[in-house]
Amino acid sequence: MNFASDHSQLSSSIPDAFGGPVGAPVGVFGTAQAHPLLNGLNEPQKQAVCLPAEHGLILAGAGSGKTRVLTTRIAWLMQTGQVSPQGILAVTFTNKAAREMLTRLSAMVPINVRSLWVGTFHGLCHRLLRTHWRAARLPETFQILDTGDQQAAIKRLIKAMGVDEERFPPRDMMHYINALKEQGIRSGQAEAHDAHTRRKVEIYAEYEAQCQREGAVDFAELLLRAYELLQQDEALRTHYQQRFRHILVDEFQDTNPLQYAWLQLLCGPQTVIFAVGDDDQSIYAFRGADVANMRAFERNYAKGNVIRLEQNYRSHGNILTAANALITNNADRLGKNLWTDAGEGELIRVFQGVSDLDEARYIVDEIRELTREGLPRHQMALLYRSNAQSRVLEHALFQAGIAYRVYGGLRFFERMEVKHALAYLRLIANQDDDTAFLRVVNFPTRGIGARSLEALQLEARQLNSSLYNAAASLTGKAGTAVGQFIRMIEGLRTETTGLSLPEVIDHLLDRSGLRQHYQAEKDGQDRLENLEELVNAAATFADDPEAAHNIDRDTGEATSLLADFLAHAALEAGEHQAGDQDEAVQLMTVHSAKGLEFSAVFIVGLEQGLFPHENAMMARDGLEEERRLMYVAITRARQRLYLCHAQTRMLHGQTRYCLPSSFLDELPEALLQRINTVPAWSAGSYSTGWSEAPAVDMTTRVSARAAGAAESAGGFHVGQNVVHTKFGAGVILAAEGRGEEARVQVRFGQAGTKWLALAYAKLEAV
DNA sequence: TCTTCAGTATTTTTT
C-alpha cells in the first residue's frame, strides 16, 4: 500500500470537516437556515449550530467535527445578531483548545476576537479574581501556586505544625485538599469521623490560613474562590448572569462538580448553555471529572435537546466498527454509534511479541516499511498506557536511527532554573510569598543555612508575618546574610522600576547571581539557555496582544504586566520540552493523545494489568474508564491501526509474564489481522480464544530465546506450568538468581502469585 | 555546603 497516494485518495473521499462540500441540504430543525457559515456542515452539525436559544447538549463523537461546531455556533450567534461578542462565554480545559477556538473564530468572523471571553476554567476564574480581588477577599498581588508550589507549601506547613510526615504525606494531603475543593468543600464543612481524618481536616484548615496569609492561590482555589465570589456577591452574580447570554462548554464530560456548579451559578434566567462532550471519551475521573454531570445537564437543562454527532471524518470503517464494538461493553452510556462513508479500509493488525523488546523491534520494522510507503513520520504515533513504557520504544527507535518525539515530562515554566528566576520575580511582586522566598533565599547559596531559616520561621510565626517581613525586621540588628538578601530584593524592586518586563528579568538574573551560578556550573549550559529563553518569553509576552487581553474591559483598569506574566507562567506551563523534531514519530500516553489524530497508530502493551491497568481496578468503574481509554486510543487512527502486546515485559526491574488484554477479546475477530502467533504458554483458565492457534507465520524476530532462556533457573523457565505440594498448579511468571539464590515467581490458581526459593519450595514441572 | 548512600515508590494530567 502506498500511503502517499492513499492519503490523497482518502482526503477526497472523506469530506473534510473543516471545509467540505458546499451546498449541502439545509436542516429542518428549529431555525436552521441557509447561511454561509453553515456551508459544508452535515445535518446534525447544522442543527447543533442553529439550535434555538435553549440549553442544549451535543454528544460529539470522536472525529465528528466538534470544535468546528462549537466555533461555528459562536460565529453564527454573533452574525445573526443573536448576541454581541460581550455576551459570549466559551470555556475549555486547555489553553491549546482555547487558542484553537480563537484562531478559527478570527478566520470566520471579522470581529476582534479579543473581546470574547474564551478561555480555560482556570484562566477565566483567575480573570474574575484579578478584577474583583477585593470582593474575593484576596490581596491585589495574589500569586498562583502550581502543583509543585502547592506541595512545597503543604510540606512546609506540615513541618511547621509538627505533624508526622510519614502518616500525613504532603502528596496525599495535597490530593485530599484538592479533592475536597473540587467538590466545593471548605475545611469547615469537611466530614471527619475518625482521628486521622480530623487531623487531615485540621491541616486543610491551616493550609487555607497559610495561603490567605501569603496571598497564595492554588489551581483548585481559583475555581472555588471564583465560585464563592459569585455565590456570595449577588450584585456581581447578577451582573455576569445578565452579561453572558450564551455559555459554551467544551469537553463537558471532563467537568468536575465544582466546575459544573460554577457554570450553574453563571447561568441566569436569560442564559443559554451549549455543552459539547462525549461520555465515551471521559478518561479523567481520577482527577475529579464526573461524567454524571452530562446526565444531570441533560435532565435539568437540555431536557431532550440532545444532538448526536456520529458521522466520523477521521477513520476508516473497520477502525470505527472496532471502537463501537469495544465501547458497547460499557453500561450507562448516553449512547452513540460512529459511522463513516470512507469505506472499510484495512484490517486492524494484531501483533504478539515474545517480549517488550520483540514488540519494539516489530514496531521499528513497521515504521521503516510505512516510511518506505511514503507516510511521513509525524503521521505515526506510538500510544501507551504508562510513561514507563516509552523507554524500550525510545531505545529501539534510537538504535534504528528513527527520529522520534516523546510527549510528557517537564515543561518550560516547570524547569528548576526557570522557577528560580520566577521566584525572584514573585518576591518583587508580592513579598509575602513564602514559597518563593524559601525557594531562592539561599539559591544561589549565600550562606543562609537551616539554622538561620529556623530562627527566621520562628520569628515570622511570632510576628504572624511573612518570612520576608520577619527578615526585614531582623535586619536592623546586623548585616547578616539574610539582611543582604532582603536588601538585594529591595534593590531589585527599586532598580527595576521603569524597566520593561524582559529588562527586569535580565537584570534580576545578574543581580541574584543566577546567571553567574549557572555559568560556573559545568552542566549549566542548557539551564543558562533556558534563562535567556525566559527573557525572550517575557519580551514576547510584553509585545503580544495577549497581554492586552488582560486589560480588564469592565473597569478599564490595566493590570500589571508583571502580575500577568507570572499568572501566565503558572496557568500555561508552556510547551513540553522533549526534542521537537518535525519529521518525528510521536510517542505519548493515550491520555495525551486525546484530541489528536494520526494516519498510523500503534497501541502498545495491550496486556492484562497494563492496559487495562491493574491499579485502575481499585477505582469504581475502573474497568469502564480503561475501556474508554482504549476507545480513545483506537479512534486516534485514520487509516492503519496496530495493536501490540508482548508475552513478557520488564517491569520494576523484573520480567513479568503477561496475558493479552481483555480488550482484544472485545474486538470482532473479522476486523483483525493476526500478524503472527507464538506458542501458547498459558494454563487453560486464561485462554484468550486464540492461543491454541498453530504457530504459523512465525517471524524470525520472534525467537523464544529472547525471554525464555535468559529467565530460567534451576531447570525451570518462565511460562512453564508447575505444581506445588501446597498451592497446587501454577505458571511461572518470572525467575531470578542462580543456584542457591534462585527464586521463581509463580501464579497459582487459588493461592495467588508468590515468590518461591527453589532451594526450599517443592516445585514440580508439569 | 556538597556529596553520597540508602530507602522508596512506580497509571493516567491540566490548570
Place this chain on the structure above:
DNA sequence: ATACTGAAGA
C-alpha cells in the same frame, strides 16, 4: 531497572 527523596558523612 531507575529515578527521586531525605538524611548522614567529607
